[in-house]
Amino acid sequence: MLQVKDCQALLLSFPSLGRTENVTLVNSLGRVLARDIVADIDQPPFNKSAMDGYACRLEDLPGPLKVSGEIAAGAYMDLKLEANHCYRIFTGAPVPKGADCVFMQEDSLLNQDGRMLFTQKESKVNICLQGEDMRTGDVAIKSGTMIQPQHMAIMAAFGMTHPLVAAKPKVAIICSGSELIEPEEKPVEGLIRNSNAYQLISQMNMLGANADYLGIITDNKEKLSETIFANIEKYNLIVVTGGASVGDYDFMPSVLSDLGAVVHFSALNIQPGKPVLLATLQDTHILGLSGNPVSSYLQFHLVAKPLLFRLMNCSSPSFRIIKTILEEPIKRKKNNRQLYVPVKFTDNGFAKPLLFNGSGHITALENFDGFAILEPGVNEVTKEQVVETLLL
Amino acid sequence: MLQVKDCQALLLSFPSLGRTENVTLVNSLGRVLARDIVADIDQPPFNKSAMDGYACRLEDLPGPLKVSGEIAAGAYMDLKLEANHCYRIFTGAPVPKGADCVFMQEDSLLNQDGRMLFTQKESKVNICLQGEDMRTGDVAIKSGTMIQPQHMAIMAAFGMTHPLVAAKPKVAIICSGSELIEPEEKPVEGLIRNSNAYQLISQMNMLGANADYLGIITDNKEKLSETIFANIEKYNLIVVTGGASVGDYDFMPSVLSDLGAVVHFSALNIQPGKPVLLATLQDTHILGLSGNPVSSYLQFHLVAKPLLFRLMNCSSPSFRIIKTILEEPIKRKKNNRQLYVPVKFTDNGFAKPLLFNGSGHITALENFDGFAILEPGVNEVTKEQVVETLLL
Numbered sequence: 001m002l003q004v005k006d007c008q009a010l011l012l013s014f015p016s017l018g019r020t021e022n023v024t025l026v027n028s029l030g031r032v033l034a035r036d037i038v039a040d041i042d043q044p045p046f047n048k049s050a051m052d053g054y055a056c057r058l059e060d061l062p063g064p065l066k067v068s069g070e071i072a073a074g075a076y077m078d079l080k081l082e083a084n085h086c087y088r089i090f091t092g093a094p095v096p097k098g099a100d101c102v103f104m105q106e107d108s109l110l111n112q113d114g115r116m117l118f119t120q121k122e123s124k125v126n127i128c129l130q131g132e133d134m135r136t137g138d139v140a141i142k143s144g145t146m147i148q149p150q151h152m153a154i155m156a157a158f159g160m161t162h163p164l165v166a167a168k169p170k171v172a173i174i175c176s177g178s179e180l181i182e183p184e185e186k187p188v189e190g191l192i193r194n195s196n197a198y199q200l201i202s203q204m205n206m207l208g209a210n211a212d213y214l215g216i217i218t219d220n221k222e223k224l225s226e227t228i229f230a231n232i233e234k235y236n237l238i239v240v241t242g243g244a245s246v247g248d249y250d251f252m253p254s255v256l257s258d259l260g261a262v263v264h265f266s267a268l269n270i271q272p273g274k275p276v277l278l279a280t281l282q283d284t285h286i287l288g289l290s291g292n293p294v295s296s297y298l299q300f301h302l303v304a305k306p307l308l309f310r311l312m313n314c315s316s317p318s319f320r321i322i323k324t325i326l327e328e329p330i331k332r333k334k335n336n337r338q339l340y341v342p343v344k345f346t347d348n349g350f351a352k353p354l355l356f357n358g359s360g361h362i363t364a365l366e367n368f369d370g371f372a373i374l375e376p377g378v379n380e381v382t383k384e385q386v387v388e389t390l391l392l
Numbered sequence: 393m394l395q396v397k398d399c400q401a402l403l404l405s406f407p408s409l410g411r412t413e414n415v416t417l418v419n420s421l422g423r424v425l426a427r428d429i430v431a432d433i434d435q436p437p438f439n440k441s442a443m444d445g446y447a448c449r450l451e452d453l454p455g456p457l458k459v460s461g462e463i464a465a466g467a468y469m470d471l472k473l474e475a476n477h478c479y480r481i482f483t484g485a486p487v488p489k490g491a492d493c494v495f496m497q498e499d500s501l502l503n504q505d506g507r508m509l510f511t512q513k514e515s516k517v518n519i520c521l522q523g524e525d526m527r528t529g530d531v532a533i534k535s536g537t538m539i540q541p542q543h544m545a546i547m548a549a550f551g552m553t554h555p556l557v558a559a560k561p562k563v564a565i566i567c568s569g570s571e572l573i574e575p576e577e578k579p580v581e582g583l584i585r586n587s588n589a590y591q592l593i594s595q596m597n598m599l600g601a602n603a604d605y606l607g608i609i610t611d612n613k614e615k616l617s618e619t620i621f622a623n624i625e626k627y628n629l630i631v632v633t634g635g636a637s638v639g640d641y642d643f644m645p646s647v648l649s650d651l652g653a654v655v656h657f658s659a660l661n662i663q664p665g666k667p668v669l670l671a672t673l674q675d676t677h678i679l680g681l682s683g684n685p686v687s688s689y690l691q692f693h694l695v696a697k698p699l700l701f702r703l704m705n706c707s708s709p710s711f712r713i714i715k716t717i718l719e720e721p722i723k724r725k726k727n728n729r730q731l732y733v734p735v736k737f738t739d740n741g742f743a744k745p746l747l748f749n750g751s752g753h754i755t756a757l758e759n760f761d762g763f764a765i766l767e768p769g770v771n772e773v774t775k776e777q778v779v780e781t782l783l784l
Contacts, residue, residue: 029594043755046581052639072641074570076582090641092571094582133753140755150757153591153685156575178466179484183548189438190468190486199545202421247444249464249482293545320761323741325715349715349780360436361525362549363532365542369712388741
């Protein structure tokens with residue numbers, strides 16, 4: 001039974017797909033950069049006034065200073081400041097050569113002779129210096145970053161209108177289980193609606209993968225084997241829910257073994273979500289998730305997402321585990337597995353454990369923010385103690 | 393100057409748009425539910441075996457028990473358990489009437505007479521009871537929830553294939569500033585590329601709003617006024633970047649006043665991002681954001697996002713502020729504003745402050761996770777102290 005951290009290390013050892021494509025800036029959100037974004041200009045590109053005020057030399061303060069003229073944003077006039085002079089200047093405008101300070105309009109007084117006085121003892125510089133944020137040629141965004149809104153702004157600032165990104169992995173989703181029907185049907189006794197397909201399709205789409213849903217397969221070993229084998233060449237990743245455990249109707253282990261797939265692991269030391277299989281056959285990964293919806297949800301975040309990130313050569317963290325503070329205690333009897341407890345952040349910023357019946361209790365996640373984690377060996381985390389939380 | 397919490401209260405007092413539409417389940421991700429999702433069946437819908445094992449009566453243990461037959465998942469046979477009998481049963485299968493326990497296969501022993509023995513002292517029940525997670529008629533997802541992957545699973549489980557959601561607010565984005573050029577151009581001295589439009593378009597799209605970019609307007613009061621007025625009837629929200637402060641070229645305050653708009657506030661007590669204006673004219677909201685990219689990014693999260701959530705009648709939190717633990721101290725001299733410092737979570741789960749030059753330093757957000765918040769009056773948060781962090 002693998003530990004989550006060993007699973008992460010294993011996934012990082014897999015090769016990425018290596019396919020890339022250019023997309024327009026507006027379509028690049030959520031995709032993975034495949035080449036560094038390099039600054040094509042300094043940032044700021046010139047000495048820029050941070051204020052409305054008067055550009056001058058610090059040594060000439062408090063004046064009086066003769067006003068040489070006015071510089072608005074968007075203007076550029078190759079101006080040079082003379083001693084004991086100043087320019088009226090506005091936010092965002094280029095500071096004239098020789099000026100090393102912009103004092104604020106609020107701190108100025110017009111003398112009777114038309115010259116300007118600085119009325120305070122000291123002024124901040126109030127100039128954003130050329131290149132203080134970034135120099136031409138610096139890496140602004142590293143290859144491997146999953147593009148978020150702030151990266152759109154950075155790419156725009158450096159003129160990157162068609163970034164190179166990783167191609168979308170092709171993913172197939174298969175749901176196995178004789179008890180499953182599709183959501184549009186009403187279940188008779190003994191049957192349940194398939195909730196995993198829609199959850200997983202949306203998760204995959206959010207990550208910039210292309211997911212095809214191939215439907216439900218009853219508990220039939222041959223059918224399952226045929227369906228997987230028939231799709232090996234079409235997809236980079238085939239996800240099968242259900243049948244991943246060790247029971248008589250859990251066909252995934254024997255199907256993968258019969259197909260000659262390399263099985264990397266068949267269980268994770270987590271609760272819920274222990275039964276999860278990962279195998280590779282002809283460069284295609286096959287991931288067997290639990291049929292229970294909370295288990296498959298958690299397994300998606302701990303295994304499928306890091307795997308997709310790896311396939312896209314994405315170096316952004318695929319999940320965030322941070323130290324939070326617990327509002328109510330969490331206790332348990334058996335402590336051999338790493339326990340994941342759904343929590344909600346309160347208005348005061350504490351992590352509050354939610355009522356949770358176990359791996360099938362998907363409705364417990366209606367209004368939640370993540371999972372608090374109890375490590376193996378830990379039976380209790382008390383109120384207001386620090387607990388690591390997987391953010392979702 | 394408004395405090396962020398007063399701004400939140402103000403936004404909550406606005407009416408929502410009230411328009412709704414039905415979408416398919418797969419297209420509902422990221423949209424806002426406009427009607428409760430009600431359980432149309434119990435969850436689980438029947439007493440379901442959580443294990444492969446033997447369904448029996450606890451009182452008959454440890455047996456020996458006569459095996460009456462076998463029940464696989466997906467089967468339903470209206471079976472009743474007799475005393476001192478058991479059924480071979482598999483995970484997900486319906487438990488026969490009269491059974492109140494499923495003991496695990498691993499804890500069973502076949503007697504010579506063909507009867508089954510339970511080999512342990514005590515067994516867990518191992519049955520997911522009908523309705524233990526949710527009863528028919530219960531609210532499974534509240535109206536106003538922004539739909540996430542777990543909600544897809546819940547809606548599928550309850551047969552909701554065409555949820556009713558809030559219509560997308562129509563948003564226009566205008567960028568003002570004579571110094572601005574579009575990203576595809578190379579700036580000569582004094583000009584900078586417009587980075588706000590792409591950032592804001594992507595933010596809006598991620599929230600399920602329809603954003604149109606109306607282009608750059610130079611610092612010309614009449615042009616700005618005309619453009620806003622001409623679009624009042626087409627949009628629910630017009631966002632203008634730049635010109636929101638109090639300088640000579642900050643035309644937003646006077647434009648809004650001349651148009652007769654009701655100005656709700658013209659500054660927030662935050663750093664960076666103080667200059668931000670919100671007004672309403674003929675049911676359309678006009679939001680003036682800073683031209684500085686980090687300011688507009690933060691203002692989006694603190695003002696635009698809660699406003700859009702309100703317009704969609706969304707009750708999910710529009711931002712999450714949680715208690716985290718600081719890896720390095722944060723200090724400041726002036727303490728009058730609420731300070732937002734970009735942080736990154738370390739591998740150990742601490743919030744680590746990033747090097748940050750101020751409101752124009754968008755490249756500081758290349759690899760960040762949120763903003764640590766210092767309240768007004770606070771000059772310092774020390775290492776390993778608790779700090780509230782706005783998650784992004």
